[in-house]
Amino acid sequence: MSLLETTITGKKRGSSHAHVVTELGSAIVSGAIREGSILPGDAELSQRFNVSRTVLREAMKTLAAKRLIEPKAKVGTRVLPSDKWNFFDPDVLGWRCDAGIDLVFIEYLAEMRLALEPAAAAAAALRATSDDIVALYAIAAQFDDVSHTPETIAKVDLEFHLAIARMSGNPFMRSASALIEAALAISFRLSSPASSASTIHEVADNHLKIVHAIASRDPERAIAAMRHVIDVGRTRIARCLAPDPQQLARPAI
Numbered sequence: 181m182s183l184l185e186t187t188i189t190g191k192k193r194g195s196s197h198a199h200v201v202t203e204l205g206s207a208i209v210s211g212a213i214r215e216g217s218i219l220p221g222d223a224e225l226s227q228r229f230n231v232s233r234t235v236l237r238e239a240m241k242t243l244a245a246k247r248l249i250e251p252k253a254k255v256g257t258r259v260l261p262s263d264k265w266n267f268f269d270p271d272v273l274g275w276r277c278d279a280g281i282d283l284v285f286i287e288y289l290a291e292m293r294l295a296l297e298p299a300a301a302a303a304a305a306l307r308a309t310s311d312d313i314v315a316l317y318a319i320a321a322q323f324d325d326v327s328h329t330p331e332t333i334a335k336v337d338l339e340f341h342l343a344i345a346r347m348s349g350n351p352f353m354r355s356a357s358a359l360i361e362a363a364l365a366i367s368f369r370l371s372s373p374a375s376s377a378s379t380i381h382e383v384a385d386n387h388l389k390i391v392h393a394i395a396s397r398d399p400e401r402a403i404a405a406m407r408h409v410i411d412v413g414r415t416r417i418a419r420c421l422a423p424d425p426q427q428l429a430r431p432a433i
Contacts, residue, residue, distance in 0.1 A: 196231045200239035201271070203229065208248050208259055209275035218256040219249065246272055270358040274365070281366055283421055289366075290414040292359050294407060297341065301390055301406040302399035303348035312347045313395045319343055320391045324384035330372035333380070334364050340387055344406075347394075367413060370420045386412060 207213040219225065226236050240257060243249045247266045251257045265272055276285065308316070322336045341360045345353040367373070373383040386409045393401035 196229070196235050197239050197242070200225075200229050200231060200236060201242050202275075204239070205243055205246065205248060205271060206275040206278060208243075209265070209272060210279040213259055215259050215261045217259050219259065221256065248272070268356060268358055270361065273358050273362040277362060277365055277369075281370070281421070283418060286366070286414060286418055286421065289359065289363055290410060292356075293363060293410050296353060296356055296359070297344070297410060298403040298406040300345050300348040300350065300353045301394065301402035303350055303353070304344050305394045305397050305399045305402040307349040308347040308394055312343075313391070316340070316343055316347070316391050316394065320384070320388050323387055324381060326377040326380055328374040328380055330368050330374045333372065333374045333383070334368045337367075337383075337387075338364050344390070344394075363410075363413065366417055371416045373416070382412075 204213070204219075208215075213219070220228070222233055222236055226233055229236070231239075240249065240251070244251065245266075246269045247260055247264045249257050250260055267273060267276070304312070319336065319340045323333070323340075325332075328336075338361060341364075342354070342357055345357060345360075348354075373379040386405070390402060390405040390409065393405050
């Protein structure tokens with residue numbers, strides 16, 4: 181289940197392995213388990229989560245792959261500092277969102293999107309096929325519907341941005357999709373554009389400008405249109421966290 185789907189439905193993955201990973205991972209990312217601390221031993225954790233040693237070991241391997249923990253011989257399993265964590269991992273991003281959303285986190289997320297998605301739009305303008313563009317117009321047309329709920333418009337938004345990442349032809353763009361999902365999950369929680377008909381029309385128009393630029397094979401226009409969409413979304417979310425306009429200022433990227 182994706183980060184956005186989890187945010188929308190509130191459902192968590194139900195296996196024993198997933199339960200251990202989620203409980204420990206979210207505790208680490210939230211700070212409930214401190215960076216640099218040593219986790220309890222296998223016997224204690226197996227008893228706490230009521231799972232076998234095999235399930236626990238697999239869960240610990242998953243957390244280690246996310247760079248949250250590191251086993252050390254004769255020392256135990258140490259929680260790594262946050263600068264080691266893999267924030268491109270959807271679970272880590274989801275746990276970070278669950279731990280609390282602040283302006284600094286919004287800015288970091290926007291910086292990464294601005295570094296990646298305009299470039300993806302420019303590449304799509306050069307590489308997209310005619311069928312790709314027709315499909316993107318069809319997705320964009322789904323935005324302009326005043327009956328949208330926060331859930332439905334978030335799903336269309338994700339489909340649109342993932343389509344551009346795919347159309348870029350760059351596999352690294354598609355692999356960074358967790359960042360897009362995190363931004364949309366935050367938007368869903370705090371400031372969905374589905375809150376008013378005028379905002380829905382604005383979002384529809386802004387996304388359509390991206391498609392027009394790609395269809396015109398104009399990379400510079402595609403970059404500008406994508407940057408505008410990201411900036412508008414970032415400002416809308418930030419206003420929910422900091423109504424004072426001066427707090428929304430950020431250095432140029």
